Each structure stands twice: as structure tokens, then as C-alpha cells.
Amino acid sequence: MDNILSVLVFFPAIAGLLGFVVNKDSARAYGITVAAIEFFLSLWLWLSFDSSNAGMQFVELIPLIPDMGIGYYVGVDGISLFIILMATLMTLIGMMSMTITKNIKNMIITLLFLEMTMIGVFVALDAIIFYLFWELSLVPMLYIIGAWGGPLRVYASVKFFLYTFTGSLIMLVGMLFMAYVYHNLTGVWSFAITDWYSLVLPVNYQLWLFAAFFFGFAIKVPMFPFHTWLPYAHGQAPTIGSVILAAVLLKMGTYGFVRFSLPMFPDASVMMITPIAILAIIMIIYTAMVAYAQKDIKQVIAYSSVSHMGIIMLGIFAMNAEGISGSVFQMLSHGIVSGALFMLVGVIYDRRHTKLMSEFGGLASVMPKYAVIFGIMLMASVGLPLTIGFVGEFLVLLGFYQVSPIMTILAGTSIIIGAIYMLAVYKKTFFGPVTNEANKTLKDLDSKETWSLIPLVLIVIWLGVYPKPVLEPIDNSVKAMVSFMHEKAITQEAKDMIKVAKTDKGGF
Amino acid sequence: MMENLVYIALFAPFAGSLFSALFGMSPKQTFVGIVASSLLFISFAASATLAYHVYSTGAAVHVTMMEWISAGDLTIPFGFLVDQVSVTMMTVVTLVSTVVHIYSIGYMDHDKSFNRFFSYLSAFVFSMMILVMSDNFAGLFIGWEGVGVCSWLLIGFWYHKADQPREENPSISPSWAANEAFIVNRIADLGMLVGLFIIYWNVGSLQYDVVFAAVPELSGSVLNAAALALFIGAMGKSAQFPLHTWLTDAMEGPTPVSALIHAATMVTAGVFLVIRANPIFSATPEVSFFIAALGTFVALFAASMALVNRDLKRIIAFSTLSQLGYMFAAAGLGAYWIALFHLAAHAFFKALLFLGAGNVMHAMDGELDIFKMGGLKKAMNWTYIYMGVASLALAGIPVFAGFFSKDAIIETAFNEGTYVLWAILVLTAGMTAFYSFRQVFLTFHGKARYDESTLHPHEMYKFVLIAMSPLALLAVIAGFFMGGFQTFVTKLLPDYVMSDHTHHLIWVLTAVVLVFAVGGIWLAYKKYANGLKRDEELENSFIYKLLANQYYIPQFYEEFITKPYAMLSEHMWKDVDMKIVDATVDGIAKFLYKSGDGTRKMQTGNLSNYLNWMALGSVLLLVVAAISAMLS
């Protein structure tokens, strides 16, 4: 099945369309089934994926607007493969654990469309197709936050939409300029990313283009100081919205850096290491501190997301395979862990309709299973070895150490301050005596919740203990990319900075 | 065969942990404790066999289970190395653990979370085994963090206790203490990580053998940085100043935990790291000396606080701190095998001391203030004997284990010519003897100072006492194996022998130490053996208060770190994030909206205005055209 990617992209969309016909009582089952099929399709993709091949696989190319060089061009490599898997998995699990009853059918359909856009972003190899899915993903998310969210949902959803939209429009200008430059140099119009890779740009062009793309990606990531939409979006979104947002949508930004900025503008990327690292470190430390000040559990996790995304950003700009692979792995890890944490917050929100820590206390006595799973996720979140969170964080810090020890140490404080706010949440929520009467009768996780969380727990541990199946394909692609960047860089500083792994097999 | 033993030694505790975890949420099941203990015993047996194997063949067992992380040029396997050093640690850890496990069956008898406790405890042992057995720094780090988490879980075992003000309970609450321990350890772990990064980027690997082989080729500054970074890691885990506060607060955990983790095993991980990485530390004399100096300082510093403390477990905790200082002093001075030997010996008697304290606590219904005890000798004879033996060992009275190991350390300080360190260590030895026996006398001698009508102290279960006996035995006899131990571990570790000069003075030196030790005991006897006489004047003196309040360091941390951090966080959120960053974004939006409101005013609805606009526009354009035409 060579066109499996198209199937993956459009299957949920078609299912979503057909979903209009499905009776609303059965919509949930329908959604879960579709998401499950989609997940198995993505597993199949993994199975048929050739891990030793670092290049693009399952490539499909259908010209759409040849005059502008736009075509339906998709493919996966090690970097995108697992994000796709995570997207399908989180959609499935999100749907399984969903407790929404209002307009459930609309929700299911929206989620299926969202799934299409998410996968679309990660398989797109044409900039315009990438942009298309990128923008389109905002719409279902807007609806999810806006229709099922908290009291400030409209503000939050509109802010989310507009903020991201603004950034991506600047990115669009960058893409257009890139196409223009490509046209100037080759005489051909093309928006194909792989074509753009081959372009060696002068440094000033690289810098401008880098900046244009930066706005699009940085807002999505979200990098400090563009992050303020995120706490609102998370704070107001329903559980499923937060799960998908944190797990997948944020990754689009960091993925964009890996897919576009690094290989296309290696010199600019190297020149921008310091500013970006500074921003990333501010993200890491500052938002972790802000997270500590939060009263609302979900806000803590929202801010912690920003902090973790800072780690990912830092790794991307480590300019060596260790850091970048770690970053990509950390994307997965953050997706799983923060997704699970948001689901966990959703659990008590469903029971108590509040997310304020002051309302809780001593939950460990009342809801032991819940406390255990929360604890595992917490440990994964703070990067405990043998959980998924460690591998990425370790590699990122390790990789970036080569760039700047001082900045690594600053960024490394994340393991401390991350623990501070997470443990504070855990202490305030789970420890101490049960003081609030309302909490004394809380029910522990029911089977639906348990069974949606258990797979995540298993993944968290499995990939913490044995990350190789995932890390290896990622690493192959990243190594190839890094040596490609090294080849392509025109300034000596960039060449010096970009460290090619000795074990690179090539093939980007 | 040996490989299987390695795996058995490693994974038996893990199996025990998982097994107990299965019952983690059910009510107490005694067999859970028994199974866990048996599995640990198996682990101990395997460790002991391995120890014999290593002893007899002199060859290390090295197994690689699988690849863990592999990215870029970095490859980290799950590899386990059983050599002289690690096997010593394994044996000590599993032995003490087994004892503590069995002890816990009795001690945790009435706790509703009995099963959970065993799960945590076995998990801790598993982590500790990984820590000591790993053949690379990353694996060590796994165990390093693993013990941290288990320690967090175990300190906070009684998580349901509410927070209290620091005046009432210096460690606030178990959950608070657990978090403190975790976070402080994390601070040090960052140093450790940095050490790993330095090593990786300069050597290209994290495997011990590769790294140590590469040490001679590394520059001094790299080595210094690596050694320092690694030692910062060690400082956290071994609670060296200034990261020491968590250890005494960790006494909030159940006593077996204190015995196992916060006395015998985990806290010695820092020492173990220094011993393990001895090729690096040997190559960096400045850092090593710093370690020795800091260790010596901590030895004195902790002992001084123990002098006046009234909390049974905290006194022992301070003494642990102090002894860790000794170990670091030895390691820093290059006497790695002596440090390791003290580590092992200390594990035995300190665990025994703690378990004894646990018995007392059990008998006293949770009371820990030694001022409110007294005269327990009658009711708890065995415990008295055990604690007495352990205290004698701790005080360094000849024959007992502590004498040999501690004396060797003090001699080392003398031998190295660091007389200041030597003097301090000698003084500390005296203080050690004093506070150990102050505690023994206040607890067991004199008259009962508790309400005898409500409290009827009784001895611990028999099986518990029996379980404690190996420790007692070892506390007595361990010292005699010192020579054998030396030959055993120095196959791997650099040998350290006293110079001839020291050798000549050995009797004098020993006598000096003994004078101090006996003097301490004698002082304690004079003051406390016949009951407690409170000295108001002394208790109100500045020094006393300073010591009793741990030099006000916890308060200092709270006032100058914890609170400012919370305040800063609050400001960051409310003032920076909301009022600056977010307000800017919203401000732009509001500005646009406002300007929309402003601009729409031009749309008055009155045609006359529209015509004016149009005319204005055209005239403006005409004027601009005219001007630019004239300019061009």
C-alpha cells in the first residue's frame, strides 16, 4: 500500500463527513472505532516503515497547481513517523476517555477533522500543503475550545486562533519568498520542501526567511514571549481539547523548526542559536516559575508545557544528532505525558467541576489508583530515568552542552524547578489530610478512565526503558539531516557548529 | 551462571516490589512482607555468591543486558558490572535491606498501607542495586534518580499527615520533607548531569572502563570540572553541607526507611560515586582536597548539632551526616578503600541504631523526644543491648567495627599531613561518643519521664529482634575483616597504606582518639546516666540555641530561598506574565479595536461629511501630486 499516507490523512476526514449521518447515540462508538482503525493504520505504517532508511518514504506526489509549483506531496521519515503515531494514539485515547455528553456528535466529527489536519501537517512535504493543514487545524480546535470550554472559552479560543493565525501568515510570506527565490535560482516554481532543501541561500536571505518562519513556528510552540495564548487555551479547553492541543498541536511548531528552519537555513539557524537558546531558557525557567504560582492544576500543566517545549526548542538548536533526536523524542514524550496529565486533571474536573488545588488535598487516600497514575505521569514529566520523559530531556541537555555549558546548566535547572512545581501540585492535591468534605466520597478511576490511561502508562515506561524502536528511526533521519546541514552550510562557523555524527549512514 | 546471578541479585527486589505493588491497594497481607523479604534474601544470597566469586577469582563479572539510549554517537547500554567495589556495596545493601525488610514486617504491623510499604522498599533496593551495579554513568544516574524517587515515596509514606508550623515540627510534615528531599537531590543531580555531559563530550562515552582509560589524556581543567560536577551530585545524595537539611527532615519517614535509606545505603551513594570514579578524583588533587575538607567540616558540623538535639531519630541522622563526612574525608584524601570500609561498617551499626530507635519509638507510641523517655532498659533489654553495641561502634570503641574504620580515617588525615583535618576529626570523634551515649543514657537509663499510667513500653517482636542480630553481630566483628577487605578491594581501588612515620605513631594516635571517645562517653554518663537535669542557663545560651536550631539554616533557606521563590513566582505570573507579556498582546488587539472605534467615527452617516472626505482626499492627492511633480 504505497498510498497509505493519503489513506491516513483522508480516512478520518471521510469518516468525519459520513459521521454526520450517524445517529448521535452511536456517535461515540463510531468515533472510537474510526480512531482505532486510524491508529492501526498508523501502526501498519510503522511496520512497513524501513527504519534503516533515513529519507522520505511512502512519497506521493500529485501536482495541483503546477503554475505555482504547488502539489499534493506527502511522505514520512523517522522524524515525522512517530509524531503521526502519537497523533493517532492520542486521538484514540482522548476519544475513549471523553466524558463530554453535550453535542457529542459534533465533537466526534470535529475531532476526526482535527485528526486529518494533524496528520496532514506531519506528512506534508509541500509547503503550501503543510500550511493548508496547519491553518486548517486551527478551526476544529477553535470549535472544541469555544464550544465545550470553560467560562472564558470564547476569549480563549479566539485568542488561540488569531495568535497562531497571525504568526502563520508571516510564515506564509516566508514560504512565498522562498518559492520566489527558488524560482529565481532554478527557473522553476516549486513549494516542495525537498526541492527547497537543495537551495543554498546567502546568509542574509537565510536570516530573513528564518525570521519569517520563526514567527509561525514560535507562536505555535509557543515560545516566550508568544506563549500567553496557551494558558488560556488550556485553561478553558475541555479535557480532550487540552490533550490534543498539548500532545500534538504544539508539536507542529517544533516539528516546523526541524523540518524547515534547520535544513533550509543552516547558517541562519547556527547564527540564531544564542537568541533562541536564550528565549528557550527563559521559557524553561520563567514559565516553570509561573507554573509554580498557579492555583489551578490545569494551568500548572499548561505552563509546564511551555517549559517543556523550551527544552525541545533548545534541543533542536543543539546542532548535533544527540540534541535533535532528543528533541524529537521529547516531542513524543511531552505529547504522551502532558496529554495524560491533562486527562488526569479532567478526571477530577469531571467529579468536582473545579480544578483549583485549594479545593483538594489528600486525594491519595480517597483515589489511590488515580494518585498512582498521576504520580507516574508526574515522574515522567519531571524526567525520571526509565520513564519516557528522561530520554528526551537527557539527550537534549547532553546535546546542547556541546553548544554552551552555561546555558545548558541554566536550562538544566528545569529538572529542579520542574520538580518544584510538579511536587507542589502533587502535595497540595494528593497529600495531607482530606479536608474538604466533598472529596471524601470521590470515586476512584472507573474502568473507562483506567483503560484509557493504562496504555499511556505502559508507553511511558516502555519507551523509558527501551526507547530504541522509536529512537533509532528518529536518530537515523536526524543524523542524515545533520550531515546534510553540515554539507549545505556556507559559513565556516556554521560548519564548525553543526556536528556530524560519526555513525551517520546518510541518505537524507 | 554468574550472569544469571547478577540478574537474580538485581531483579529479585524488583520482583518483590512488583509483587507487593499488586496488593498495594488491598489491606495488610503479611505474606506480602514475607515474599518481599524472601526475595531480598535471595538477592542477598546471589550477591554474596557473587562476592565469593569475585573474591575467589578476582575477576569482575560484566554483563550487558540491552541497549538503552542510542542517539548520535552516544550509546548507553543497560550494562552491569560486578567487581570488588560494587559487590561490596551489593552485599551490604542486600544484607541491610533484608534485615530491614524483616524488621518492617514487625514494625509496620499495624499500618494499613503495609503492602505498599514493601513495594516501595523493594523498589528502593532495586534502584540501589542499579546504582551500584551499573557499568556506566548513565546507568548510575538511573539508580541515582530511582533511589531519589523511592526515598520521596518512603519519606512521604505517611502522606496523610497535615503540615505543621516549623516551631512544632521542624520537618513540617512527611510530604513536605519528601518534597524537600527530592528537590534538594535534584539540585545536586543537575551537577551530576553536567558531570556526565563533560565526560561524554570529552571522552565520547559514559562507560566506566572507557572513561577511566581516557583519564590520562584529559586536560586538568576538564577533569577538575568533571570531578567537581560529579561531586556536587554526590553532595546532594550524601547530604553534604549546604544540601544537608533534607536528611534530618527525612526522618519523617517510617524508621525502617531511615535505617535503610537514610543511614545505610542511599546516603552513601555519594561516597560510592567518589569511590567508583576514583580514577577521576585521583587525577584531581584540588577537588579531592576540597572533598576531604568539606567532609571534615560536615563531620564536625553535624556532630555539633547532634549534641543538643532531643529527637531520637534526628540525633542518629546527624550522626549519619557526620559519619558521611568522615567517609568523604577518607575518599578525598585518597583512602578510597578505607572510605568504603567505613561505609560498610557504618551501614551495619547505623542501621542497627536506627532499628533500635524504631523499637523505642514503637514502644513509646511514636514519641521521639529523648527528654520524655528514660528507664527503658528494664522493658527493652535487647534493644538496649543492640543500641548500646551500635553506639559503642559508632563511638569508635575498640573491638567494635567503628573503631577500625573511623580510626583508619583519622590516621589517614594525620598521614596526609592535614593536621587541621586530623584535629577536627579527633574532636568530632569525642563529640560523637558524647551524643551517642547521651542518647543511650537518656533513653534507657534513669527514671521514666513519661506518663507510666498510660504508656506501657514493651519489647519488639522476637523475630524482629532476631532479624536485627546479624547487624549487631557485624557491628561487633566487622572490624576484624579489615585486612581481608583491604586485599580484596584494593585489587580494584588504589591501595592506601600509612607511611612509616604514621605507622610508628599509630599507638599514640589511637590513644588520642580513644581518650576523646572515652571522654565523651564519660561526660555523657556523668550528665545523663542518672536522669535528666535540665540546665536552663545552658539551654538559653546562644550557642545552644544555635545548635538546637541547626544554625538556623532551615529558617535561612525558608526565608531566603523558598519564600522569595514563591513570591517571585507570584510576581512573574501576575505582574510579568499577565500584566506585561499577555497585556501587550491584548493591548495590541485592544489598540486595533480602539482604533477601529476611532476610525469608524469618520463614517458619520452624513453625506456631507463623506463628500468632505472625498474632496479632502482628492485635494490632498492633488497637492501631493503637485509637490512631488515640482520636486521631480
Next chain:
Amino acid sequence: MLQPINVSLESLNLITLAPMLIVIAGALIILILDLINNKLHKSLYVMLTLLILFVDFGAVLGLNVNERGFFDVMLIDGISIISQLMIIVGSMIFIPLALTSRRFHEYSYPEFFALFLFMIAGFQFMVTSDNLILIFVGIETASLALYTLIALHNRSNSYEAAVKYFTMGALAAAFYAMGSAVIYGLTGSIELYKVAEVMATRINETGLMIAIFGSSVLLLVAFSFKLSLFPFHTWAPDVYEGASAPLAGFMSVVPKIAAFVVSIRIFGMYIDLGVEWVRIIILVMAVLTMTLANIMALVQEDVKRMLAYSSISHAGFIMAALALDTTEGTTAIFLYYALFMFTNLGAFSMLWISRHKNRRFDARYDHPYEKFAGFIQIMPVGAVIMGLFMLSLAGVPPFSVFWGKIYVMQAAVNAGYVWLAIVMGLNSAIAAYYYLKLIVYMFLMDPVKDVDTIYYNLSKPLMAVIGLATLATVTAIFYVQPLISYLYYMISASGY
């Protein structure tokens, strides 16, 4: 003495006139039909109009590129053909909107349809000539008809709108005439190709620059009014509000296409002549227009008025493409309108189906945002379609307007105006807010009134129109390529 004049019929090239003749004849037929029987139903006229437009479409399609006729007054070049086609298509979408389920005043006049066809003829003349006289007469024919059509809606608002439009139009006409006079004075000709020739020889004469600039300004004022560029846009929101929704939608597309064609001819000439000043001033106005219209649209309470401002903003967007004066820029104008047409008319049609005769939600507005609150619950398909239109207008891919937008931006980038592309991008972001506002009302809020009232005016033909518009909006990605190649071919063939 004068010689007798011999004109051969062939040299007249009558076929160039055929499309307009068809439309005018059709209008006359309608008038005559009404004279014969004044009881005929509007559906007849709608269908007749459609058929006439269809024939017109065929006639335009049959024209050859780059021909002149009637003493060179008629100019059939690429842009005239494509613009006529777009005018006709726009009209064909507009006309069926008369078939509402409720009776509205204007459609009770057969003259409405006749005037409409005359108007189309006027537009067609505008675009098929480079003779300033014919352009002028074409403009006026179309405008006068349009003023009437607006007023025929027969509410105080629509009179007011018509009068405003009319008065400002008269002023603009005066400016146009004055501008033409200056051009005539400068070149002795009012035929643009001739003007360009003569102007090229005179461009370096001393002291003439002021007149050349002045002539461009006078004409620019006239066309800025037509294209509703700042500060000549003030009529637009009021007229859109006063006019019926379909007509407002129509006005935001068809007359502007015609005006753009003339602008391309005139200002393109200036820019080609090297009068860089015109380009700069157009860019400035374009940027001001899109920005100010956008921020004013932000604060509107009425959807129709919001769409009016949005149309102004879109016009500014396209005007910037005009200033580029490249083949791509010109293609972008037509592509944008071709794509924008369906979406915009679709959006206005959605307003039309929800139109009540009395204002049930607001004292002033027919379509306040509140009216659409909870639209998703009342009419899910309608809400989704309206949402699609809004997303398309906001430039969310893959809907139609997005492709126009990136083509315009690409053209700007290619012409070296990256800053312009960025301004366009930022403006799209601002614009997204007010489109989103409607989406928020439709999808995220609860209805404020009885639920069954909103699709009051719905009928099958309207559904068909909306369906067509939706289809065109959604499937844009598949026909953009042929559209671009056709437009590009036609435009480059006519030398723009």
C-alpha cells in the same frame, strides 16, 4: 468639402459589439413583454435574464483576443474577455437570488431586470474599450442603473444609500471628466493607446509633470471612488447596508471588476510610462484601505456592514496587486475576484435567506451578529456553510479566497514588495478577527430568539446558488490551476 464616408461592414467588426447588443436587446424584450402583459411573474424574468446572460456569456466566449471594432472604439483584449465573463458569471449568480420565498419590492418590477441588463451592458462597454468617452458613458449607464436598483429595494435606508452613492458618483464623474480633459489637453487624444504613445514622447517635457500627475490624480479619485479606496470609500458601508443583501454582494464584486479593468488600463499605462509616483500613491492608498477598513470592520455590529468593510478591505488588497503592474499582479486581480466572487456572493446570499422584512433583532440592522447566535443549532448545514464562507474570506486554506490571497502575495513578493506581502498577511490576521466573530456567534453561542425564524427567506433557487457557491469555495484547489493558466494566458496575450 467633406468626402462621403465609406464604411465597410467588415471593418466595423460587428461581432465585437454582439455581447452588449444581446444584453440590450434582452432588456428591451423584457420591457416589451411587460408592456404586452404586466401580470407576468418574476420567475419568468429571472429565467429570461439568465438565458440572456447565458447567450451573452457564449458570445463573449466566442470573441477573439486582441481585436478592435467600430473605428477602434471597441477593444477586445484578454482582460476585457475575462472581465466580461466574470461580470456575467457574477450576474448569473446574482439573478436567481430574486427567487426568494418572500416578495421583495424590487423584484416586482420587470424594469428591475431590464435595468439590470442595461447595467451589465454598461459594464461590458466599460471593459471593452480604451476610449475614455465610451468608458465614461459605460460607467454612467451602469451606475445610473445601479443607483436605481439600490433605491428599488424601497426602504428609507435604500434611498439614503442610493442618494449617497449617486451624489458621490456625480462628484466622481466630474473628477473623471476633468481628468480626461487634462489627458486630452496633454495628448490631444482620449484613446488610451494613443494617449500612451503621445505621453511617452512628452513625458520629459519640462513643466508637464504637474499636469501628468494631476491627470492621474483626478482619474485616480474617480476610480478610487468606484473601487472604494480610502478615503473615497465612505459610501460603501452605507450603500451595502441600504441595498438588499444580494445587491450588496453583487456590488462588492461585479462593478469593481469593471472598474479594475479600466484602472488597469489607465494606471497601468501611467506606471508603464514610468510615472512611479502613481504606483506609490496607489500602494499607499491600498495599504490604508485594507488596514483602515479592517479595523473598522472589527467594531461592526451588523454582519452585512461588516462584510461591506471586508469587501472594501479586499478591494484594497487587490488594488495593491494593481500597483505591481506585472502580469502576475494583473492575473492576481482577476484570480482573486474570480475566487472571491463565489464566496462573497455566497455569504451575502446566506444573509439574504435570513432576511426578515421587519428588523427583529435590532432597531437598525437587519443582520446583527446576535441574529446568528447559535445558528449551528438552528440550521447546522447553513451554519457550516456560512462558516466555510467566513473561513474562506479570512484566507484559511484550502478555501477559495486563500488561493487568491497567496497568488496576490506571491505576485507582491515576486515584484520585490515583500513588505507589502507582510502587510497583507498582517491585515489578513486582523480580518480574521471579525470573520471569526461571526463564527463564534454561530457556533459557540446559544440562540437568542425563536429558533425557526432564521431561514425565513429560503427557497430552492437560493439553495442552489448557495450550494454552487459552497462547491466553488470548497473545491477551489482543483480548479485554481486551469483558472490561473487561462487568466494568465489571456492577460499576457493582451500585453499586461
Next chain:
Amino acid sequence: MYEAVAFYLFSVLTIGLFLITVMSKNVLYAMTSLAAGMILISGFFFILGADFLGVVQLIVYVGAIMALYSFAMMFFDATRDIKEKNTNPALVFLLGGLSALVLVLMFAAPIHSEAIQALYPMHEGVGNAQDVGIVLFTKYLVPFELAAVMLLVAMIAGIILAGKKMDQSLTEDMSADDEILIQKDEK
């Protein structure tokens, strides 16, 4: 000489009359001066040799258009003085003055060029009407016809706008179904 006298006389008079048109508060004065000004403009045409245009000016403007205006004036009962709130007169004069200045500057430029060849030259010894007729019915036939259409449009527009049918608006009338809706709302 005679031309110069006529030109200046006409200019001054026209400008004066149009100023009255623009400034006067009385509709009647304004209209009369407008008509008079237009007559004088036809004078310009005659001076300039555009006889046909002058005649058309007289007939169409002074005849038809002014007649229409007078009817309208009667209809609107606008014989009395009209009260107008004046917009900032300074602005009016500033804009008017500036536009006059720029236009004058523009027209003071050497627009006229001898080099330009007339495309449709006037013929010596041929009457202006004849000349105009030939051009109008050859070159400008299409605009001429379109002008006819335009006039037709204007006529239709005038008729239907002023017609009785406009008095009752279907657009705002509440037909039966609207009433039902209102009742529903009230419930």
C-alpha cells in the same frame, strides 16, 4: 480683441454667477444664476467655434435640465430660503482654494503642444455641425448609441422612482407570515 473682451466678460460673469449658485441661500437665485451661467458657457462654446456644442448646451442644459430642476423645485416646495448648517467654512475655502490653486498650476503648465496632430480635425469651410455629425456617427457611434441606452435607463429610472408603486413598500410591509412570527416572539 473682440474675443478677449468676450472671454473676460464671460469669465467674470460665469464665475460670479456660479459663485452665486454655490453660495446663495435661495434656491431660486441659485437656479437662476446656474441657468444664466450655463448660457454664458454656451457663449464660450461659440467663441471657441463649437457652435453645435453651444446649441446643445442651450437646449439640453438651459432648456431641459433647468426645466427639470424647476419642476423639482416646485415639487419640493423649495422656494423659501434654505437653512443649511454650514460645515466649517474655513475647510471649504481651504479645500476649494487649494484645489483651485493646484488645478490652475496644472493648467498653467504648457499643456498645449504644436506637435500634436489632430486625430479628427475640423475641416476648413465646413460647418461645425456637419463636422461633429460625421465624427459622431462614425467614430463615436457606439458611445452615441450607448448614450441613448443611458438616457433610456435614466428615463425608466425616473419613471419608476417617481411612480406610485414606490409609495407602498413590499420590503418593509409586514405580510401575514411576518405577523405570525411576531406573535411567536411574543409568546
Next chain:
Amino acid sequence: MIGLSHYLIVSALIFSIGLMGVLRRRNLLMLFFATEVMLNAVNIAFAAISHYYNDLTGQMFAFFIIAIAASEVAVGLGLLIVLYKKYGSLDLDDLASMKG
């Protein structure tokens, strides 16, 4: 000798007068007068240019301008009539129901 510029300047002045009228008039009827003035000004310009170029095109344009003016008046007055019926006034200040 009267040059082209003389005529054109007169035309410009009249045009500006018309523009001023448009600016200051609040009564629609009077406003229409002002637009007529403007168109007439253009006619002078066309006739003059036509004369000096000895070219008929200008006269053609002027001719069409007159036609257009006539049509505009017809439509304009038609609009004024419906408006007057509705509002009872031709004052622009009464005609501001749509704003913002």
C-alpha cells in the same frame, strides 16, 4: 491673444467653485447644482482644448458630458422624489441613519 491656458484656468476656477459648492451644500438639490457647475467647467476645458488642437474629440467628449449630465439629473431627481416622500426633507443632516 487668449491662450488655451486662459480657458483652462477659467475652467479650473469654475471646477473649484463647484467643488466648494459640493463641500458646503447641505441641501441635496443645491448640491446637484454644484455638480452641474463642475461638469460645465469640464466642458469649457474640452471645448477650449478642442479648439486649440483643432480636433473634434473634445467637443465629442463635451457632448457626451452634457448627455450624461442630463441622465444624471433625471435619475437624481427621481431619487430625490422618493427620498423626499419618505423623509420630507432634502437636508443632508436629516439623512444620516446609517453610520459607524
